[in-house]
Amino acid sequence: MQTFKYLLAPLLGLVISLPIFSLVIYFIAQGDVSMVNINTSELVLYFKSTAIVLFGTAFLVLFLGISTAFMSARFIYFGSRFFSLAFVLPLAFPAYILGYSYVGFFEFHGILATLFSLPKFKLDILNIYGVIAVLSFAMFPYVFILARVSFASISSTVVELVSLKQLSFCKAFFTVYLPLAYPAIFAGLVLAMMEVLSDYGTVAYFGVDTFSVGIFKSWFGYGNLGEAINLSIIMLVVVFVIIFAESRLRARYRFISSTHSSKKASKVTLQGFQNGIAFGLSLLISTFTLFIPTGVLLYWFYLDFNTLDWSSLTYLYHTLSLNILSSFIIIALAFGMVYASRFYPSKLGVISHKLSILGYSIPGAIIGIGILLFTNFIDQNFGKVVLGGSFFALIFAYLTRYFAASIGSVENGFSKIDKSIDDATIVFGTSEFGRMFKVYLPLMRPYLLSGFLILYIDLAKELPATLLLRPFNYDTIAIRIYELASNEILYKSAFPSLLLVVTTAIAVLLLNSKFVRGRR
Numbered sequence: 001m002q003t004f005k006y007l008l009a010p011l012l013g014l015v016i017s018l019p020i021f022s023l024v025i026y027f028i029a030q031g032d033v034s035m036v037n038i039n040t041s042e043l044v045l046y047f048k049s050t051a052i053v054l055f056g057t058a059f060l061v062l063f064l065g066i067s068t069a070f071m072s073a074r075f076i077y078f079g080s081r082f083f084s085l086a087f088v089l090p091l092a093f094p095a096y097i098l099g100y101s102y103v104g105f106f107e108f109h110g111i112l113a114t115l116f117s118l119p120k121f122k123l124d125i126l127n128i129y130g131v132i133a134v135l136s137f138a139m140f141p142y143v144f145i146l147a148r149v150s151f152a153s154i155s156s157t158v159v160e161l162v163s164l165k166q167l168s169f170c171k172a173f174f175t176v177y178l179p180l181a182y183p184a185i186f187a188g189l190v191l192a193m194m195e196v197l198s199d200y201g202t203v204a205y206f207g208v209d210t211f212s213v214g215i216f217k218s219w220f221g222y223g224n225l226g227e228a229i230n231l232s233i234i235m236l237v238v239v240f241v242i243i244f245a246e247s248r249l250r251a252r253y254r255f256i257s258s259t260h261s262s263k264k265a266s267k268v269t270l271q272g273f274q275n276g277i278a279f280g281l282s283l284l285i286s287t288f289t290l291f292i293p294t295g296v297l298l299y300w301f302y303l304d305f306n307t308l309d310w311s312s313l314t315y316l317y318h319t320l321s322l323n324i325l326s327s328f329i330i331i332a333l334a335f336g337m338v339y340a341s342r343f344y345p346s347k348l349g350v351i352s353h354k355l356s357i358l359g360y361s362i363p364g365a366i367i368g369i370g371i372l373l374f375t376n377f378i379d380q381n382f383g384k385v386v387l388g389g390s391f392f393a394l395i396f397a398y399l400t401r402y403f404a405a406s407i408g409s410v411e412n413g414f415s416k417i418d419k420s421i422d423d424a425t426i427v428f429g430t431s432e433f434g435r436m437f438k439v440y441l442p443l444m445r446p447y448l449l450s451g452f453l454i455l456y457i458d459l460a461k462e463l464p465a466t467l468l469l470r471p472f473n474y475d476t477i478a479i480r481i482y483e484l485a486s487n488e489i490l491y492k493s494a495f496p497s498l499l500l501v502v503t504t505a506i507a508v509l510l511l512n513s514k515f516v517r518g519r520r
Contacts, residue, residue, distance in 0.1 A: 013352020019370030065143025413447025
Protein backbone atom coordinates (compact mmCIF):
# COMPACT_ATOMS: atom_id res chain seq x y z
CA MET A 1 0.00 0.00 0.00
CA GLN A 2 2.86 2.36 0.92
CA THR A 3 4.52 1.65 -2.45
CA PHE A 4 1.28 2.51 -4.27
CA LYS A 5 1.15 5.91 -2.51
CA TYR A 6 4.61 6.74 -3.87
CA LEU A 7 3.54 5.60 -7.35
CA LEU A 8 0.25 7.53 -7.34
CA ALA A 9 1.65 10.83 -8.71
CA PRO A 10 3.80 9.16 -11.43
CA LEU A 11 0.85 7.00 -12.54
CA LEU A 12 -1.45 10.00 -12.75
CA GLY A 13 1.09 11.93 -14.83
CA LEU A 14 1.56 8.94 -17.15
CA VAL A 15 -2.20 8.49 -17.70
CA ILE A 16 -2.73 12.21 -18.37
CA SER A 17 0.10 12.20 -20.94
CA LEU A 18 -1.14 9.08 -22.77
CA PRO A 19 -2.64 10.94 -25.77
CA ILE A 20 0.70 12.66 -26.43
CA PHE A 21 2.59 9.35 -26.13
CA SER A 22 0.04 7.70 -28.46
CA LEU A 23 0.72 10.31 -31.10
CA VAL A 24 4.51 10.02 -30.88
CA ILE A 25 4.47 6.18 -30.76
CA TYR A 26 2.14 6.01 -33.79
CA PHE A 27 4.36 8.46 -35.67
CA ILE A 28 7.50 6.39 -35.02
CA ALA A 29 5.80 3.00 -35.53
CA GLN A 30 4.35 3.97 -38.91
CA GLY A 31 7.77 5.06 -40.16
CA ASP A 32 6.41 8.31 -41.64
CA VAL A 33 9.32 10.27 -40.21
CA SER A 34 10.14 11.95 -43.52
CA MET A 35 8.20 14.83 -45.04
CA VAL A 36 7.46 12.79 -48.17
CA ASN A 37 3.83 12.38 -47.21
CA ILE A 38 3.29 16.12 -46.82
CA ASN A 39 2.56 18.45 -49.71
CA THR A 40 5.59 20.79 -49.65
CA SER A 41 3.73 23.87 -50.91
CA GLU A 42 1.02 23.37 -48.27
CA LEU A 43 3.66 22.91 -45.58
CA VAL A 44 5.34 26.19 -46.54
CA LEU A 45 1.93 27.91 -46.51
CA TYR A 46 1.11 26.55 -43.02
CA PHE A 47 4.53 27.63 -41.69
CA LYS A 48 4.27 31.11 -43.19
CA SER A 49 0.68 31.75 -42.06
CA THR A 50 1.26 30.37 -38.56
CA ALA A 51 4.45 32.42 -38.12
CA ILE A 52 2.80 35.67 -39.27
CA VAL A 53 -0.26 35.13 -37.07
CA LEU A 54 1.90 34.13 -34.09
CA PHE A 55 4.37 37.02 -34.23
CA GLY A 56 1.76 39.62 -35.25
CA THR A 57 -0.53 38.63 -32.41
CA ALA A 58 2.39 38.53 -29.95
CA PHE A 59 3.34 42.10 -30.82
CA LEU A 60 -0.22 43.45 -30.41
CA VAL A 61 -0.91 41.38 -27.28
CA LEU A 62 2.24 42.78 -25.66
CA PHE A 63 1.28 46.35 -26.51
CA LEU A 64 -2.31 46.02 -25.27
CA GLY A 65 -1.49 43.85 -22.25
CA ILE A 66 1.47 45.87 -20.95
CA SER A 67 -0.06 49.32 -21.51
CA THR A 68 -3.37 48.42 -19.82
CA ALA A 69 -1.65 46.56 -16.98
CA PHE A 70 0.70 49.46 -16.22
CA MET A 71 -2.09 52.06 -16.29
CA SER A 72 -4.34 49.91 -14.11
CA ALA A 73 -1.63 49.04 -11.57
CA ARG A 74 0.20 52.35 -11.24
CA PHE A 75 -2.31 55.17 -11.84
CA ILE A 76 -5.66 56.48 -10.64
CA TYR A 77 -7.54 58.31 -13.40
CA PHE A 78 -11.12 58.95 -14.47
CA GLY A 79 -12.84 55.56 -14.80
CA SER A 80 -9.72 53.56 -13.85
CA ARG A 81 -11.65 51.12 -11.61
CA PHE A 82 -14.20 50.46 -14.35
CA PHE A 83 -11.53 49.98 -17.00
CA SER A 84 -9.62 47.51 -14.76
CA LEU A 85 -12.71 45.32 -15.00
CA ALA A 86 -13.30 46.05 -18.71
CA PHE A 87 -9.77 44.90 -19.55
CA VAL A 88 -10.45 41.47 -17.97
CA LEU A 89 -13.86 40.81 -19.54
CA PRO A 90 -12.66 40.08 -23.12
CA LEU A 91 -11.42 36.82 -21.61
CA ALA A 92 -15.09 35.74 -21.57
CA PHE A 93 -15.29 35.99 -25.38
CA PRO A 94 -14.11 33.02 -27.42
CA ALA A 95 -11.94 34.45 -30.23
CA TYR A 96 -14.24 33.10 -32.95
CA ILE A 97 -17.24 35.00 -31.51
CA LEU A 98 -15.19 38.21 -31.57
CA GLY A 99 -14.35 37.39 -35.19
CA TYR A 100 -18.00 36.88 -36.19
CA SER A 101 -18.94 40.17 -34.47
CA TYR A 102 -16.31 42.17 -36.32
CA VAL A 103 -17.21 40.67 -39.71
CA GLY A 104 -20.84 41.67 -39.06
CA PHE A 105 -19.75 45.15 -37.94
CA PHE A 106 -17.59 45.96 -40.97
CA GLU A 107 -19.39 44.01 -43.75
CA PHE A 108 -21.32 45.46 -46.71
CA HIS A 109 -24.60 46.87 -45.30
CA GLY A 110 -23.20 45.99 -41.87
CA ILE A 111 -23.79 47.76 -38.57
CA LEU A 112 -21.13 50.46 -39.11
CA ALA A 113 -22.47 51.27 -42.60
CA THR A 114 -26.03 51.44 -41.22
CA LEU A 115 -25.06 53.67 -38.27
CA PHE A 116 -23.31 56.25 -40.47
CA SER A 117 -25.59 55.86 -43.56
CA LEU A 118 -22.77 54.59 -45.77
CA PRO A 119 -24.51 52.04 -48.06
CA LYS A 120 -21.37 51.31 -50.13
CA PHE A 121 -18.96 51.03 -47.21
CA LYS A 122 -17.25 47.73 -46.48
CA LEU A 123 -14.01 46.93 -44.65
CA ASP A 124 -12.80 43.48 -45.63
CA ILE A 125 -11.21 41.96 -42.54
CA LEU A 126 -11.42 38.32 -43.70
CA ASN A 127 -7.65 38.06 -44.07
CA ILE A 128 -4.56 37.38 -41.98
CA TYR A 129 -4.46 40.92 -40.57
CA GLY A 130 -8.06 40.58 -39.38
CA VAL A 131 -7.11 37.33 -37.64
CA ILE A 132 -4.18 39.03 -35.87
CA ALA A 133 -6.40 41.87 -34.64
CA VAL A 134 -9.20 39.59 -33.43
CA LEU A 135 -6.88 37.11 -31.69
CA SER A 136 -5.02 39.99 -30.02
CA PHE A 137 -8.28 41.47 -28.68
CA ALA A 138 -9.23 38.06 -27.26
CA MET A 139 -5.81 37.10 -25.84
CA PHE A 140 -4.38 40.32 -24.35
CA PRO A 141 -6.10 39.75 -20.95
CA TYR A 142 -3.63 36.89 -20.31
CA VAL A 143 -0.75 39.40 -20.25
CA PHE A 144 -2.88 42.08 -18.56
CA ILE A 145 -3.86 39.89 -15.59
CA LEU A 146 -0.36 38.61 -14.83
CA ALA A 147 1.53 41.84 -15.60
CA ARG A 148 -0.91 43.93 -13.51
CA VAL A 149 -0.05 41.89 -10.41
CA SER A 150 3.66 42.32 -11.13
CA PHE A 151 3.43 46.09 -11.73
CA ALA A 152 1.27 46.48 -8.60
CA SER A 153 3.97 44.67 -6.57
CA ILE A 154 6.68 47.19 -7.39
CA SER A 155 8.17 48.38 -4.12
CA SER A 156 8.21 51.95 -2.88
CA THR A 157 12.04 51.68 -2.68
CA VAL A 158 12.25 51.23 -6.46
CA VAL A 159 10.00 54.24 -7.06
CA GLU A 160 12.10 56.37 -4.67
CA LEU A 161 15.30 55.35 -6.48
CA VAL A 162 13.76 56.32 -9.83
CA SER A 163 12.81 59.69 -8.33
CA LEU A 164 16.29 60.26 -6.89
CA LYS A 165 17.89 59.42 -10.26
CA GLN A 166 15.49 61.94 -11.88
CA LEU A 167 14.70 59.50 -14.71
CA SER A 168 12.14 60.55 -17.31
CA PHE A 169 8.90 58.54 -17.49
CA CYS A 170 9.92 56.72 -20.68
CA LYS A 171 13.41 55.88 -19.40
CA ALA A 172 12.06 54.69 -16.03
CA PHE A 173 9.40 52.56 -17.76
CA PHE A 174 11.74 50.82 -20.22
CA THR A 175 14.80 50.46 -17.97
CA VAL A 176 13.24 49.85 -14.53
CA TYR A 177 9.50 49.03 -14.40
CA LEU A 178 9.25 46.88 -17.56
CA PRO A 179 12.21 44.59 -16.71
CA LEU A 180 10.71 44.02 -13.25
CA ALA A 181 7.58 42.58 -14.90
CA TYR A 182 9.37 40.43 -17.53
CA PRO A 183 8.68 37.03 -15.87
CA ALA A 184 4.94 37.74 -15.58
CA ILE A 185 4.78 39.18 -19.10
CA PHE A 186 6.55 36.13 -20.57
CA ALA A 187 4.20 33.79 -18.69
CA GLY A 188 1.11 35.62 -19.96
CA LEU A 189 2.49 35.84 -23.49
CA VAL A 190 3.18 32.10 -23.65
CA LEU A 191 -0.39 31.36 -22.51
CA ALA A 192 -1.70 33.67 -25.24
CA MET A 193 0.56 32.13 -27.89
CA MET A 194 -0.50 28.61 -26.98
CA GLU A 195 -4.14 29.68 -27.40
CA VAL A 196 -3.28 31.27 -30.76
CA LEU A 197 -1.61 28.07 -31.99
CA SER A 198 -4.59 26.06 -30.79
CA ASP A 199 -7.24 28.31 -32.35
CA TYR A 200 -9.29 26.76 -35.11
CA GLY A 201 -12.65 28.56 -35.22
CA THR A 202 -11.24 32.03 -35.97
CA VAL A 203 -8.57 31.13 -38.51
CA ALA A 204 -10.89 28.73 -40.35
CA TYR A 205 -13.65 31.35 -40.61
CA PHE A 206 -11.22 34.04 -41.79
CA GLY A 207 -9.77 31.63 -44.37
CA VAL A 208 -6.18 31.61 -43.05
CA ASP A 209 -4.38 28.27 -43.42
CA THR A 210 -2.44 27.77 -40.19
CA PHE A 211 -1.23 24.39 -38.89
CA SER A 212 -4.44 23.95 -36.90
CA VAL A 213 -6.53 24.35 -40.07
CA GLY A 214 -4.13 22.08 -41.98
CA ILE A 215 -4.63 19.25 -39.47
CA PHE A 216 -8.42 19.44 -39.87
CA LYS A 217 -8.16 19.71 -43.66
CA SER A 218 -5.84 16.71 -43.91
CA TRP A 219 -8.13 14.52 -41.89
CA PHE A 220 -11.68 15.67 -42.64
CA GLY A 221 -11.04 17.20 -46.06
CA TYR A 222 -8.69 14.64 -47.61
CA GLY A 223 -9.16 11.69 -45.21
CA ASN A 224 -5.37 11.53 -44.75
CA LEU A 225 -4.70 10.61 -41.12
CA GLY A 226 -0.95 10.14 -41.75
CA GLU A 227 -0.54 13.71 -42.99
CA ALA A 228 -2.61 15.04 -40.07
CA ILE A 229 -0.32 13.23 -37.63
CA ASN A 230 2.83 14.44 -39.40
CA LEU A 231 1.56 18.02 -39.21
CA SER A 232 0.74 17.48 -35.52
CA ILE A 233 4.30 16.30 -34.83
CA ILE A 234 5.76 19.34 -36.62
CA MET A 235 3.48 21.59 -34.59
CA LEU A 236 4.57 19.81 -31.40
CA VAL A 237 8.17 20.68 -32.23
CA VAL A 238 7.18 24.35 -32.71
CA VAL A 239 5.41 24.29 -29.32
CA PHE A 240 8.45 22.77 -27.59
CA VAL A 241 10.71 25.43 -29.12
CA ILE A 242 8.42 28.15 -27.72
CA ILE A 243 8.36 26.51 -24.28
CA PHE A 244 12.16 26.14 -24.28
CA ALA A 245 12.65 29.77 -25.33
CA GLU A 246 10.21 30.96 -22.65
CA SER A 247 11.94 28.91 -19.92
CA ARG A 248 15.34 30.33 -20.92
CA LEU A 249 14.04 33.87 -20.93
CA ARG A 250 12.28 33.39 -17.60
CA ALA A 251 15.45 31.93 -16.05
CA ARG A 252 17.45 34.88 -17.37
CA TYR A 253 15.24 37.38 -15.57
CA ARG A 254 14.40 35.26 -12.51
CA PHE A 255 16.72 37.24 -10.23
CA ILE A 256 14.66 40.38 -10.78
CA SER A 257 11.75 39.14 -8.70
CA SER A 258 13.91 39.03 -5.62
CA THR A 259 14.24 42.81 -5.62
CA HIS A 260 10.61 43.26 -4.57
CA SER A 261 10.05 44.39 -1.01
CA SER A 262 6.97 43.92 1.12
CA LYS A 263 6.03 47.64 1.00
CA LYS A 264 4.28 48.34 -2.27
CA ALA A 265 4.42 51.72 -3.98
CA SER A 266 1.23 53.81 -3.94
CA LYS A 267 -0.71 54.57 -7.10
CA VAL A 268 -0.22 58.00 -8.66
CA THR A 269 -3.32 60.16 -9.22
CA LEU A 270 -3.24 61.66 -12.73
CA GLN A 271 -4.48 65.18 -13.39
CA GLY A 272 -5.31 67.32 -16.42
CA PHE A 273 -3.80 66.28 -19.77
CA GLN A 274 -2.29 63.05 -18.39
CA ASN A 275 -5.68 62.07 -16.96
CA GLY A 276 -7.27 62.67 -20.38
CA ILE A 277 -4.62 60.59 -22.20
CA ALA A 278 -5.05 57.61 -19.84
CA PHE A 279 -8.86 57.81 -20.08
CA GLY A 280 -8.81 58.17 -23.88
CA LEU A 281 -6.44 55.23 -24.39
CA SER A 282 -8.45 53.02 -22.01
CA LEU A 283 -11.70 53.96 -23.76
CA LEU A 284 -10.20 53.23 -27.19
CA ILE A 285 -8.91 49.80 -26.16
CA SER A 286 -12.17 48.88 -24.38
CA THR A 287 -14.22 50.00 -27.39
CA PHE A 288 -12.45 47.58 -29.72
CA THR A 289 -12.00 44.69 -27.30
CA LEU A 290 -15.32 44.79 -25.45
CA PHE A 291 -17.92 47.42 -26.40
CA ILE A 292 -18.11 46.78 -30.19
CA PRO A 293 -18.44 42.95 -29.99
CA THR A 294 -20.94 43.22 -27.13
CA GLY A 295 -22.95 45.86 -29.02
CA VAL A 296 -22.99 43.75 -32.21
CA LEU A 297 -24.27 40.67 -30.36
CA LEU A 298 -26.98 42.71 -28.61
CA TYR A 299 -28.06 44.27 -31.95
CA TRP A 300 -28.28 40.86 -33.63
CA PHE A 301 -30.20 39.56 -30.62
CA TYR A 302 -32.68 42.43 -31.05
CA LEU A 303 -33.11 41.60 -34.78
CA ASP A 304 -33.62 37.91 -34.02
CA PHE A 305 -35.79 38.37 -30.93
CA ASN A 306 -39.09 37.29 -32.53
CA THR A 307 -37.62 34.12 -34.04
CA LEU A 308 -35.25 33.03 -31.29
CA ASP A 309 -34.10 29.43 -31.45
CA TRP A 310 -34.81 28.27 -27.91
CA SER A 311 -32.99 24.99 -28.56
CA SER A 312 -29.88 27.02 -27.70
CA LEU A 313 -30.85 26.46 -24.07
CA THR A 314 -30.42 22.72 -24.62
CA TYR A 315 -26.93 23.30 -26.03
CA LEU A 316 -26.19 25.53 -23.04
CA TYR A 317 -27.30 22.72 -20.72
CA HIS A 318 -24.96 20.31 -22.57
CA THR A 319 -22.09 22.79 -22.17
CA LEU A 320 -22.72 23.49 -18.49
CA SER A 321 -23.14 19.85 -17.49
CA LEU A 322 -20.10 18.70 -19.50
CA ASN A 323 -17.88 21.56 -18.31
CA ILE A 324 -18.85 21.30 -14.65
CA LEU A 325 -18.33 17.51 -14.62
CA SER A 326 -15.00 17.82 -16.47
CA SER A 327 -13.77 20.67 -14.27
CA PHE A 328 -14.66 18.73 -11.11
CA ILE A 329 -12.79 15.62 -12.30
CA ILE A 330 -9.71 17.59 -13.42
CA ILE A 331 -9.44 19.69 -10.25
CA ALA A 332 -9.89 16.55 -8.09
CA LEU A 333 -7.06 14.77 -9.95
CA ALA A 334 -4.86 17.88 -9.67
CA PHE A 335 -5.48 17.92 -5.89
CA GLY A 336 -4.61 14.20 -5.73
CA MET A 337 -1.38 14.64 -7.68
CA VAL A 338 -0.11 17.62 -5.66
CA TYR A 339 -1.14 15.98 -2.38
CA ALA A 340 0.71 12.76 -3.34
CA SER A 341 3.78 14.73 -4.48
CA ARG A 342 3.86 16.62 -1.15
CA PHE A 343 3.60 13.62 1.18
CA TYR A 344 5.11 10.91 -1.02
CA PRO A 345 7.73 12.67 -3.18
CA SER A 346 9.82 10.81 -5.76
CA LYS A 347 11.92 11.60 -8.84
CA LEU A 348 9.39 9.77 -11.01
CA GLY A 349 6.68 12.04 -9.58
CA VAL A 350 8.64 15.14 -10.61
CA ILE A 351 9.10 13.84 -14.18
CA SER A 352 5.46 12.82 -14.55
CA HIS A 353 4.39 16.21 -13.21
CA LYS A 354 6.37 17.92 -15.99
CA LEU A 355 4.82 15.60 -18.59
CA SER A 356 1.28 16.16 -17.34
CA ILE A 357 1.45 19.94 -17.81
CA LEU A 358 2.71 19.70 -21.41
CA GLY A 359 -0.85 19.25 -22.66
CA TYR A 360 -1.76 22.90 -22.09
CA SER A 361 0.77 23.97 -24.68
CA ILE A 362 -0.48 21.51 -27.27
CA PRO A 363 -3.42 22.47 -29.51
CA GLY A 364 -6.76 20.76 -28.96
CA ALA A 365 -6.70 19.27 -32.48
CA ILE A 366 -3.47 17.40 -31.71
CA ILE A 367 -4.79 16.16 -28.36
CA GLY A 368 -7.96 15.04 -30.17
CA ILE A 369 -5.96 12.97 -32.67
CA GLY A 370 -3.91 11.43 -29.84
CA ILE A 371 -7.12 10.44 -28.02
CA LEU A 372 -8.58 8.93 -31.21
CA LEU A 373 -5.45 6.80 -31.74
CA PHE A 374 -5.66 5.62 -28.14
CA THR A 375 -9.42 4.86 -28.20
CA ASN A 376 -9.15 3.14 -31.62
CA PHE A 377 -6.41 0.88 -30.22
CA ILE A 378 -8.64 -0.08 -27.27
CA ASP A 379 -11.72 -0.59 -29.48
CA GLN A 380 -9.81 -2.78 -31.97
CA ASN A 381 -8.51 -4.99 -29.17
CA PHE A 382 -12.02 -5.45 -27.74
CA GLY A 383 -13.49 -6.01 -31.21
CA LYS A 384 -16.24 -3.45 -30.61
CA VAL A 385 -16.71 0.24 -29.89
CA VAL A 386 -15.91 0.76 -26.20
CA LEU A 387 -14.39 4.23 -25.88
CA GLY A 388 -14.73 5.82 -29.33
CA GLY A 389 -17.31 8.64 -29.47
CA SER A 390 -17.89 8.47 -25.69
CA PHE A 391 -17.90 11.12 -22.98
CA PHE A 392 -14.82 9.39 -21.58
CA ALA A 393 -12.83 10.26 -24.71
CA LEU A 394 -13.91 13.91 -24.63
CA ILE A 395 -13.28 14.38 -20.90
CA PHE A 396 -9.92 12.60 -21.27
CA ALA A 397 -9.00 15.15 -23.96
CA TYR A 398 -10.01 18.02 -21.67
CA LEU A 399 -7.94 16.44 -18.87
CA THR A 400 -4.79 16.25 -21.01
CA ARG A 401 -5.28 19.69 -22.54
CA TYR A 402 -6.20 21.68 -19.41
CA PHE A 403 -4.61 19.81 -16.48
CA ALA A 404 -1.89 22.47 -16.22
CA ALA A 405 -4.52 25.21 -15.91
CA SER A 406 -5.82 23.67 -12.69
CA ILE A 407 -2.64 22.37 -11.11
CA GLY A 408 -1.15 25.87 -10.86
CA SER A 409 -3.89 27.00 -8.48
CA VAL A 410 -3.63 23.79 -6.43
CA GLU A 411 0.16 24.07 -6.12
CA ASN A 412 -0.17 27.72 -5.14
CA GLY A 413 -2.64 26.76 -2.42
CA PHE A 414 -0.46 23.97 -1.01
CA SER A 415 2.56 26.30 -1.00
CA LYS A 416 0.68 28.63 1.38
CA ILE A 417 0.11 25.84 3.95
CA ASP A 418 2.90 25.73 6.50
CA LYS A 419 4.87 22.48 6.79
CA SER A 420 4.18 22.50 10.55
CA ILE A 421 0.58 21.47 9.77
CA ASP A 422 1.95 18.39 7.96
CA ASP A 423 4.00 17.53 11.07
CA ALA A 424 1.00 18.13 13.36
CA THR A 425 -1.22 15.69 11.43
CA ILE A 426 1.54 13.04 11.65
CA VAL A 427 2.15 13.62 15.38
CA PHE A 428 -1.58 13.37 16.20
CA GLY A 429 -1.90 10.22 14.08
CA THR A 430 -4.52 11.67 11.74
CA SER A 431 -5.66 9.10 9.18
CA GLU A 432 -5.06 9.65 5.47
CA PHE A 433 -8.77 10.26 4.93
CA GLY A 434 -8.99 12.75 7.83
CA ARG A 435 -5.84 14.57 6.74
CA MET A 436 -7.05 14.95 3.17
CA PHE A 437 -10.75 15.75 3.71
CA LYS A 438 -10.80 17.43 7.16
CA VAL A 439 -7.54 19.40 7.09
CA TYR A 440 -6.34 20.17 3.57
CA LEU A 441 -9.56 20.36 1.58
CA PRO A 442 -11.04 23.13 3.84
CA LEU A 443 -7.73 25.06 3.76
CA MET A 444 -7.53 24.70 -0.02
CA ARG A 445 -11.13 25.68 -0.80
CA PRO A 446 -10.43 29.18 -2.31
CA TYR A 447 -7.59 27.85 -4.46
CA LEU A 448 -9.63 24.90 -5.66
CA LEU A 449 -12.45 27.30 -6.52
CA SER A 450 -10.13 29.54 -8.54
CA GLY A 451 -8.72 26.50 -10.36
CA PHE A 452 -12.28 25.30 -11.05
CA LEU A 453 -13.25 28.70 -12.51
CA ILE A 454 -10.14 28.85 -14.74
CA LEU A 455 -10.99 25.40 -16.05
CA TYR A 456 -14.62 26.33 -16.67
CA ILE A 457 -13.62 29.43 -18.68
CA ASP A 458 -11.15 27.46 -20.82
CA LEU A 459 -13.51 24.54 -21.42
CA ALA A 460 -16.46 26.77 -22.36
CA LYS A 461 -14.42 28.30 -25.19
CA GLU A 462 -12.80 25.04 -26.39
CA LEU A 463 -13.71 24.06 -29.96
CA PRO A 464 -11.23 21.80 -31.88
CA ALA A 465 -11.13 18.83 -29.47
CA THR A 466 -14.91 19.04 -28.91
CA LEU A 467 -15.52 19.03 -32.68
CA LEU A 468 -13.37 15.91 -33.08
CA LEU A 469 -14.50 13.89 -30.08
CA ARG A 470 -18.04 14.85 -29.03
CA PRO A 471 -20.48 11.96 -28.64
CA PHE A 472 -23.00 11.59 -31.44
CA ASN A 473 -25.88 14.09 -31.23
CA TYR A 474 -24.34 15.87 -28.22
CA ASP A 475 -23.44 19.31 -29.53
CA THR A 476 -22.25 22.02 -27.14
CA ILE A 477 -23.21 25.67 -27.52
CA ALA A 478 -19.73 26.47 -28.94
CA ILE A 479 -20.32 23.97 -31.74
CA ARG A 480 -23.80 25.37 -32.41
CA ILE A 481 -22.32 28.89 -32.76
CA TYR A 482 -19.60 27.57 -35.07
CA GLU A 483 -22.17 25.81 -37.29
CA LEU A 484 -24.41 28.91 -37.56
CA ALA A 485 -21.45 31.12 -38.45
CA SER A 486 -20.11 28.56 -40.95
CA ASN A 487 -23.52 28.65 -42.67
CA GLU A 488 -23.29 32.48 -42.83
CA ILE A 489 -26.29 32.98 -40.49
CA LEU A 490 -24.37 35.36 -38.27
CA TYR A 491 -27.31 37.17 -36.65
CA LYS A 492 -28.77 33.81 -35.56
CA SER A 493 -25.56 33.11 -33.64
CA ALA A 494 -26.17 36.12 -31.33
CA PHE A 495 -28.47 34.35 -28.85
CA PRO A 496 -26.24 31.29 -28.26
CA SER A 497 -23.15 33.56 -28.27
CA LEU A 498 -24.65 35.81 -25.59
CA LEU A 499 -25.60 32.76 -23.51
CA LEU A 500 -22.01 31.49 -23.72
CA VAL A 501 -20.42 34.89 -23.06
CA VAL A 502 -22.69 35.69 -20.09
CA THR A 503 -22.03 32.37 -18.34
CA THR A 504 -18.29 32.70 -18.98
CA ALA A 505 -18.29 36.35 -17.87
CA ILE A 506 -19.81 35.32 -14.53
CA ALA A 507 -16.88 32.94 -14.05
CA VAL A 508 -14.40 35.68 -15.08
CA LEU A 509 -15.94 38.18 -12.62
CA LEU A 510 -15.88 35.60 -9.82
CA LEU A 511 -12.23 34.86 -10.62
CA ASN A 512 -11.43 38.57 -10.54
CA SER A 513 -13.37 39.17 -7.30
CA LYS A 514 -11.80 39.57 -3.87
CA PHE A 515 -13.64 36.40 -2.82
CA VAL A 516 -11.21 34.34 -4.89
CA ARG A 517 -8.38 36.74 -5.77
CA GLY A 518 -7.91 37.97 -2.23
CA ARG A 519 -7.03 34.51 -0.98
CA ARG A 520 -4.62 33.50 -3.74
